[in-house]
Amino acid sequence: xxxxxxxxxxxxxxxxxxxxxxxxxxxxxxxxxxxxxxxxxxxxxxxxxxxxxxxxxxxxxxxxxxxxxxxxxxxxxxxxxxxxxxxxxxxxxxxxxxxxxxxxxxxxxxxxxxxxxxxxxxxxxxxxxxxxxxxxxxxxxxxxxxxxxxxxxxxxxxxxxxxxxxxxxxxxxxxxxxxxxxxxxxxxxxxxxxxxxxxxxxxxxxxxxxxxxxxxxxxxxxxxxxxxxxxxxxxxxxxxxxxxxxxxxxxxxxxxxxxxxxxxxxxxxxxxxxxxxxxxxxxxxxxxxxxxxxxxxxxxxxxxxxxxxxxxxxxxxxxxxxxxxxxxxxxxxxxxxxxxxxxxxxxxxxxxxxxxxxxxxxxxxxxxxxxxxxxxxxxxxxxxxxxxxxxxxxxxxxxxxxxxxxxxxxxx
Numbered sequence: 469x470x471x472x473x474x475x476x477x478x479x480x481x482x483x484x485x486x487x488x489x490x491x492x493x494x495x496x497x498x499x500x501x502x503x504x505x506x507x508x509x510x511x512x513x514x515x516x517x518x519x520x521x522x523x524x525x526x527x528x529x530x531x532x533x534x535x536x537x538x539x540x541x542x543x544x545x546x547x548x549x550x551x552x553x554x555x556x557x558x559x560x561x562x563x564x565x566x567x568x569x570x571x572x573x574x575x576x577x578x579x580x581x582x583x584x585x586x587x588x589x590x591x592x593x594x595x596x597x598x599x600x601x602x603x604x605x606x607x608x609x610x611x612x613x614x615x616x617x618x619x620x621x622x623x624x625x626x627x628x629x630x631x632x633x634x635x636x637x638x639x640x641x642x643x644x645x646x647x648x649x650x651x652x653x654x655x656x657x658x659x660x661x662x663x664x665x666x667x668x669x670x671x672x673x674x675x676x677x678x679x680x681x682x683x684x685x686x687x688x689x690x691x692x693x694x695x696x697x698x699x700x701x702x703x704x705x706x707x708x709x710x711x712x713x714x715x716x717x718x719x720x721x722x723x724x725x726x727x728x729x730x731x732x733x734x735x736x737x738x739x740x741x742x743x744x745x746x747x748x749x750x751x752x753x754x755x756x757x758x759x760x761x762x763x764x765x766x767x768x769x770x771x772x773x774x775x776x777x778x779x780x781x782x783x784x785x786x787x788x789x790x791x792x793x794x795x796x797x798x799x800x801x802x803x804x805x806x807x808x809x810x811x812x813x814x815x816x817x818x819x820x821x822x823x824x825x826x827x828x829x830x831x832x833x834x835x836x837x838x839x840x841x842x843x844x845x846x847x848x849x850x851x852x853x854x855x856x857x858x859x860x861x862x863x864x865x866x867x868x869x870x871x872x873x874x875x876x877x878x879x880x
Contacts, residue, residue: 477574480587484570487595488563494599495559503816506603507555513714514605515554517543526674532714537668537675538636542605562602565611566594569784572611576618577791586791593783593805597776598812606777609638610784616644617757617788620653627756628656636664640764640781646741647759649751686717686727688773689822690815692837693726694718698825709823715773716823733770740848741766748855754792755855761785761797762851765844774837776811783808796854800847807839 494501513532520527521540527533546557573587594601601607612634620627627648634641635657645653668675687693689709697707697718707720717723741763748755764785768778782804789797814822814832821829 473578476584480570480574480584480591484567484591487591488566491595491599491602492559492563495602496556501599501816503819506598506600506816507559510558510603511555514543514558518546518554521672522547524672526672526677528674528677534678534713536636536639536678537672538633538664539605539638540668540672542608542637545608559602562605562607565608566601569607569611569614569787572614572618573787573791581793582791583793586787586789589787589790589801589805590783593787593808594780596805596808596812597779597783598816600776600812600816601780604777604780606638606780609634609641610780612637613641613644613760613781614784614788616641617760617785620644620648620756621753624648624650624652625656628653628658629660632657632660633664636661636668640767643763643767644756644760646745646763647751647756685713685772686719686723687730688775689716689718690776690833691730691772691774692769692841693730693772695830695833695837696726697723698830698833701825709825715775727772730770730772734767737766737770744852744856747852749857750855752794752854754789754795755851757785757788757792758795758797758847758851758854761789761800762844762847765800765840765847769837769840769844774840776815779804779808779811796850797847800843800850803839803843803846807836807843810836810839 493499495507497507513530517527517530517533521544526537526540545561546552546554549557549560552560570587570590573590574584576582577584577587594607612630616627616630616634619630628645631641631644631653634644642657645657648654665675687697689698697705697720701707705720707718707723709716710719711717712719744759761782764781768774768782771778786797786801786804789795790801810832814829814836818828818832822833823829
């Protein structure tokens with residue numbers, strides 16, 4: 469048993485090392501990855517923000533800045549490696565963060581009743597997205613989310629604090645708390661969020677300008693709603709694709725209608741989560757991670773934007789789910805990994821075809837987004853069936869009621 473476990477660990481490290489060297493080769497441009505240069509965000513946008521943030525202000529004049537105040541921290545993080553230029557330091561820190569996530573999943577997977585599958589999902593899933601992973605700060609946000617879910621098993625307050633910190637990095641980690649049944653995580657999250665928010669508000673004016681920054685955004689070309697316009701262009705739709713708010717978006721007739729429909733779907737997703745939370749009764753240790761995975765999937769597929777880096781979040785959450793042997797998120801995870809592979813094909817490899825809405829680009833988007841929708845639907849159904857008890861029919865007069873079943877609860 470010990471020898472088999474050691475062999476598995478060496479294999480895991482070997483695969484992680486080889487794939488991450490390949491990612492570094494691409495972002496350092498020792499070999500040019502086909503398609504648009506994904507490192508321009510770091511070398512241009514992030515570095516420009518760095519200069520502004522270093523002076524104690526947010527880059528409010530840049531429409532691309534649409535992030536919560538704690539996002540300043542990963543943007544400023546290359547200062548930790550002053551011997552390297554900004555972009556090189558960022559890529560190295562992204563790789564180190566990736567390694568920390570692997571270490572967390574590997575250690576947690578060695579505990580009794582848990583599985584190394586989570587570490588393998590992370591190891592194999594991240595490189596499927598190509599060099600974009602190391603050219604965005606989302607891997608750092610995902611590391612906080614993974615640490616929060618793993619901490620939630622025994623330290624509910626740390627779960628809350630990390631979820632709050634993560635939400636001030638990029639909002640979505642607030643969804644990590646949807647599956648917790650305890651008050652401690654929510655209280656810790658509230659205290660942490662208020663403390664960090666006050667610190668940024670006092671020291672850096674404009675910390676919460678991001679709340680209205682995305683108000684005028686359209687429909688990004690990779691989103692689910694964008695498929696309407698990709699098809700409509702073949703039937704004479706008069707709109708166009710423009711660089712808007714830092715991404716390629718559709719601009720033209722009926723874009724506002726589709727964007728509003730996407731927001732309504734997000735509201736419906738929130739309503740489903742609320743209904744699930746009110747009806748759920750059976751909570752096992754893996755429910756916290758499963759619920760977070762489903763919640764982020766729901767809000768990703770209904771978003772007006774489905775950028776490639778969004779899948780980094782989902783891969784991290786799926787990895788935590790599969791760390792638990794009892795989790796039923798295996799099939800959604802497989803679908804997610806397939807969607808990740810299609811994502812690197814549509815961006816950056818054949819992004820020109822996506823922007824042009826030609827047959828190849830539209831086919832890739834239909835397949836990628838279809839897989840995400842399927843993963844969302846399947847995971848939501850499985851979460852419901854695992855946690856919401858079936859309603860038994862009322863007993864007839866004189867008939868004994870059915871026996872009660874024991875309910876599992878999360879550890880306090």
